[in-house]
Amino acid sequence: MSAYAAFEWGSSNRVSVAALDRASRTDLKATALIGSLPAFRKVRARAPLRLSFAGGGTDVAPFPETGEGGVVLSATIDRYAYGLLAPRTDDRVNIESVDFGMSLDFPVTEDPVLDGELDLVKAAIRRLRRGGLGVYDLVLRSNTPPGSGLGSSSTMMVALVGLLHEFYGLRLDPYKVAHLAYAIEREDLGIKGGYQDH
Numbered sequence: 001m002s003a004y005a006a007f008e009w010g011s012s013n014r015v016s017v018a019a020l021d022r023a024s025r026t027d028l029k030a031t032a033l034i035g036s037l038p039a040f041r042k043v044r045a046r047a048p049l050r051l052s053f054a055g056g057g058t059d060v061a062p063f064p065e066t067g068e069g070g071v072v073l074s075a076t077i078d079r080y081a082y083g084l085l086a087p088r089t090d091d092r093v094n095i096e097s098v099d100f101g102m103s104l105d106f107p108v109t110e111d112p113v114l115d116g117e118l119d120l121v122k123a124a125i126r127r128l129r130r131g132g133l134g135v136y137d138l139v140l141r142s143n144t145p146p147g148s149g150l151g152s153s154s155t156m157m158v159a160l161v162g163l164l165h166e167f168y169g170l171r172l173d174p175y176k177v178a179h180l181a182y183a184i185e186r187e188d189l190g191i192k193g194g195y196q197d198h
Helices: 017-034 119-128 152-167 174-188
Strands: 043-054 073-087 092-097 102-107 136-142
Touching (some): 043 152, 073 152, 092 119, 119 152
Parallel strands (some): 092 136
């Protein structure tokens, strides 16, 4: 059994066997060629989705900027956004979204184009990558469908920031991860939303 089989994918919408096989082969090749470089290793992440009980919408402008501020009551639930990042040995970055049934790849030396396809992922990569370093397969999945109202896109962004920072060997505390995820989604991409999602 590969380490990928132990990764928690849930029972619905299983990740494709081809993607896991490809990632496993890539991981074995990377280990053979680059050894155990600490900055380039397989990384997994999981971030909880949230349920808002009260105050939803008061964390969206203009409320937080006013003297009244915004007040929300939210809690995390036992549903997650998952990510798996495995090093490659070529010059490509490959992204697969199980939820959207999409995959794409691009050379590590080029900025991925924000064209409406997996832009959250591409924006995180653009902001967080370090030069031309780090080629990898990235597989993403959530327990809930996109647009469920549980903060799924923001939760995926938090998982992505965590994956990329861990992969590059950087350390951020949870507050900095949340702040950076917020900045990428709200400022870099201009997606409107509140603070509670991060």
